[in-house]
Amino acid sequence: MANPEQVERLKQGVDGWNTWRAENRETRPDLIGADLNTANLSWANLSKTNLSCANLSWANLLGADLSEAD
Numbered sequence: 001m002a003n004p005e006q007v008e009r010l011k012q013g014v015d016g017w018n019t020w021r022a023e024n025r026e027t028r029p030d031l032i033g034a035d036l037n038t039a040n041l042s043w044a045n046l047s048k049t050n051l052s053c054a055n056l057s058w059a060n061l062l063g064a065d066l067s068e069a070d
Contacts, residue, residue, distance in 0.1 A: 002034040002054070010036070014044045021045040 006029050010017045021029075022045075029049040037055045042062040050070045 002032050003030040006030060007034045007036075010034075010041070010044070011039065014041065018043070018045045 009020055010031070029046070031049055031051050031054050033053040034051075035055045036059050038058045039056075040060045041064050042060045044064045046069050047065045047067045048069060052070050
């Protein structure tokens with residue numbers, strides 16, 4: 001199950017998410033099963049994020065960093 005605080009942070013916007021990621025480099029985000037349907041994730045730092053079973057249908061992933069993501 002996804003970390004609800006992390007899901008909410010991401011849904012509030014990519015700029016804030018990327019800032020949080022830069023400040024918390026050792027944290028591996030948990031977005032397991034998150035409903036990110038139609039989310040604008042362009043240029044989001046999703047590296048090393050656990051996205052198992054997440055709904056990314058119609059999500060905008062243009063330029064997103066998915067390196068080492070599950």
